Amino acid sequence: MSLLQPSSSTFWPLPVDAAAHGPAMDAHLRLNLWIALALVALAHLLLLAGLARRRAARQKAGQAWQRLLWLEWLPLAALTVLFAWLAVGSERLWAVERFTGADPAAMQVEVTGMQFAWYFRYPGADATFGRTELALASAAAGNPLGLDPTDPHGADDLVTSQLVLPAGREVDLTLRAQDVIHGFAVPQMRLKQNALPGQTQHIHFTPETPGDYAILCTQVCGLGHYRMQAALRVLAPAEFERWLAAREAGVSNGVQP
């Protein structure tokens, strides 16, 4: 799949949009870019006009405050209002994913970042994540998240190194980090959220287009940061159910690809 939409479709080519909230974000981004382009053009026109009229524009000292008002204070006030409006619009779009709670029926998946890998955990049939202990975490022993074997809720937890999701269903991701700050980012899903050690962050979205997408880490988290990648695979719902059933059947085999 091409990473960019055909450039003929838009003046500002963006990564393929595969999530339900993507079009609104793209529209807002493009609005920002058009306004920025218009302002750059306007600033240059004003600069050229000022240069051309340099001599004519010499005014008496008594008119200085008027020049300041029209050339500085009023444009400054207009720009402040414009940028505040754009910022509020983008905050509201972001808050829809981040702070308005996910639908109670949303699928729960936990995402854990660590140097230098992403792991994904599904809660299993009991819909409850088992307890984890950092002291128990050992990738070499097949338990990178430190699942506590004494907690029955963890017995059916499925841990994978690939995030597989059904198309058309809302997903509530719980982001965690085991060591340092990592940045969970999926450009095609218009998702980007830091994972912080000692905290959990929620972000929810609805993937819509089946396909394979790259999951990146956008925080420089150490020497191996450049290779901290994982894959997101979005499947048709029936295909996803088959995948999940097959993986849960082999859940005692540690981390699954």
Ligand SMILES: [Cu+2]
């Ligand atoms: Cu990282």
